[in-house]
Amino acid sequence: MSEIFIDGQRYEFEEGDERGVLQFILDQGKEVPFFCYHPEMSAPANCRQCFVKAGTPVKDRETGEFELDENGDRKIRWFPKMQTSCSLGMQDGMVVKTQESDDEVARAQKDTMELILINHPLDCPICDQAGECPLQIQTYKYGPEGSRFEVKKQHKPKRIQLGPRVTLDAERCINCTRCVRFTEEISGTDQLTIVQRGDKNYPMAAPGREFDDPYSLNTVDICPVGALTSTDFRFKARVWEMNQTPSIDITNGKGTNIDLWTRDNLIMRITPRYNGEVNNHWMSDVGREAYRRFNENRISRPAIKLDGDNQSKTSWNNAIETFAESLESHKPEEVLVVGSAHASVEENYALMKVFNLWGVNNFKFTPHIEEGAGDDFLLTDDQAPNTSGVKLLGYEESSDLAADVKKAKVVIMLSDELIDREVLTADDLKGKYSILLSTNECETSKAADLVIPVTCIAEHAASYVNIDGRIQRSFPAKETKYTNRSLDFEMNQGRLDRYGTNFDNWVTEDNKVDCAPSWEIMNQLAERMGLSISFGHPREIMDEIASTNPVFENISYERMDNEMGINLNPSNKQEATA
Numbered sequence: 001m002s003e004i005f006i007d008g009q010r011y012e013f014e015e016g017d018e019r020g021v022l023q024f025i026l027d028q029g030k031e032v033p034f035f036c037y038h039p040e041m042s043a044p045a046n047c048r049q050c051f052v053k054a055g056t057p058v059k060d061r062e063t064g065e066f067e068l069d070e071n072g073d074r075k076i077r078w079f080p081k082m083q084t085s086c087s088l089g090m091q092d093g094m095v096v097k098t099q100e101s102d103d104e105v106a107r108a109q110k111d112t113m114e115l116i117l118i119n120h121p122l123d124c125p126i127c128d129q130a131g132e133c134p135l136q137i138q139t140y141k142y143g144p145e146g147s148r149f150e151v152k153k154q155h156k157p158k159r160i161q162l163g164p165r166v167t168l169d170a171e172r173c174i175n176c177t178r179c180v181r182f183t184e185e186i187s188g189t190d191q192l193t194i195v196q197r198g199d200k201n202y203p204m205a206a207p208g209r210e211f212d213d214p215y216s217l218n219t220v221d222i223c224p225v226g227a228l229t230s231t232d233f234r235f236k237a238r239v240w241e242m243n244q245t246p247s248i249d250i251t252n253g254k255g256t257n258i259d260l261w262t263r264d265n266l267i268m269r270i271t272p273r274y275n276g277e278v279n280n281h282w283m284s285d286v287g288r289e290a291y292r293r294f295n296e297n298r299i300s301r302p303a304i305k306l307d308g309d310n311q312s313k314t315s316w317n318n319a320i321e322t323f324a325e326s327l328e329s330h331k332p333e334e335v336l337v338v339g340s341a342h343a344s345v346e347e348n349y350a351l352m353k354v355f356n357l358w359g360v361n362n363f364k365f366t367p368h369i370e371e372g373a374g375d376d377f378l379l380t381d382d383q384a385p386n387t388s389g390v391k392l393l394g395y396e397e398s399s400d401l402a403a404d405v406k407k408a409k410v411v412i413m414l415s416d417e418l419i420d421r422e423v424l425t426a427d428d429l430k431g432k433y434s435i436l437l438s439t440n441e442c443e444t445s446k447a448a449d450l451v452i453p454v455t456c457i458a459e460h461a462a463s464y465v466n467i468d469g470r471i472q473r474s475f476p477a478k479e480t481k482y483t484n485r486s487l488d489f490e491m492n493q494g495r496l497d498r499y500g501t502n503f504d505n506w507v508t509e510d511n512k513v514d515c516a517p518s519w520e521i522m523n524q525l526a527e528r529m530g531l532s533i534s535f536g537h538p539r540e541i542m543d544e545i546a547s548t549n550p551v552f553e554n555i556s557y558e559r560m561d562n563e564m565g566i567n568l569n570p571s572n573k574q575e576a577t578a
Helices: 023-025 103-116 134-142 177-186 216-221 291-295 316-328 345-357 385-393 402-408 442-449 519-527 538-550 557-563 571-577
Strands: 002-006 009-013 051-055 076-079 094-097 165-166 193-194 202-204 228-230 243-248 257-263 264-272 303-307 310-312 336-337 362-365 410-414 433-438 450-452 461-464 470-473
Touching: 002 023, 023 094, 051 103, 076 228, 103 134, 165 202, 177 216, 177 442, 193 310, 216 228, 257 461, 264 291, 303 316, 316 433, 316 450, 316 519, 336 345, 336 402, 345 362, 345 461, 345 519, 345 538, 385 461, 402 433, 470 557
Parallel strands: 002 094, 336 362, 336 410, 410 433, 433 450
Antiparallel strands: 002 009, 051 076, 051 094, 165 228, 193 202, 243 257, 257 264, 303 310, 303 450, 461 470
């Protein structure tokens, strides 16, 4: 094993390790300030903030032994200048001093920060990046206490609409080139470059072109200074006002790991969460727009058609009673249950188990595939997050759902907008008694005879299996009319300023949807129909699935949390039982 000494402490690394010194230091839980470096991209050493002092031991050319000083320690040949640790490769025996152990390094970093701040505007109070800004944080930790420059700052263009989703405030740019390198090395669109020279430069798209990269908002995430901002989120909320909750992207089958940011029970924004096995640090722009679906146009309170095509809101008791009566007036073989690749494993399982126990054996689903929608990165042709999970539970893929509906007298649909995506038409449901359990108002909900609102992924803990067979789970980020953050152990209570308060000030009751998880609705239906079945917390439902379905053997929420998702394949199960 090769060795390296950092601030007097010895570390080992494998020969051929291509990590730079900075990444190695970060991997050890230590800290060196930096701006331009990103672990998924090249290291241009633009910002010069990650300075360290480095040297290598002196060896006797004849014997190959290390030369020692008068104290018996190895002689070190120090590099003549400070080194940027992001671009410095590791060597066997190398000695590195960071700001933690060397005053010269600390001074170099402080001086570099002072130069970066010369023309940077003092607009932290109105900047969207405030509270999570690397420049702001590192200025407090490593920068000067004040500025010695009293000349007028260099002004650059502000509020530039680079594209449909990204706005540039060029005065804040420190020329780290992260955004440019992202379009060159990650998304491959090459839509951004640095224009102008010296202290007048900033990123820009080519003349006559717009920054419409399908992954453009990742540049906002990685911008270390708030120069690039989300046009949609701009000035809407402060980061310390929001809860950050881990979840899964539902806009396609990749299963991108995300964070939901909640304020006053509304999802304010969606950002990527690192998972090296799925999406690394990135996510698509389409996935970020799903926050609207969680907030807007929600089905709240059950609705029923009493006469004609007009729906009226009704009580939960009446909805469950109507649900049961519609079943009891028909035979099980006259019922079609349509599962959904847009719903979780637990929701589909609860639906199947209740109706299977009642005698139904007609369980179908229709994949949501849009040919050509995918790419070789994070977008897929599959527009649903749980197609694999529905198949593994035993739902049969329907090649002609309209024909299947025609044979049934009662059609039960789970969280799938079948009419909206033209799998069915409203005429297909005429003459049938149709029941829809769903989250949002749509053409399908308008056509259904009974509509029961269910929780979305932002309101429940549940699991989803992506196109690669990886099962991952969500956490509830929003309250409903019947939940409470302080009582649900799955929900985060502390915001980013968690040291300021133990509880969040959720004050707007109108932001809480009158809905319930599908498994709780199935509990009420089973009780009304006299079926001996009861579902507990989704964690318990997954334990039940794992004990009855061999594909999900040894799968649990605890493992999903600890391993950031689990691949459902034979080798994985062998490892779990070993």
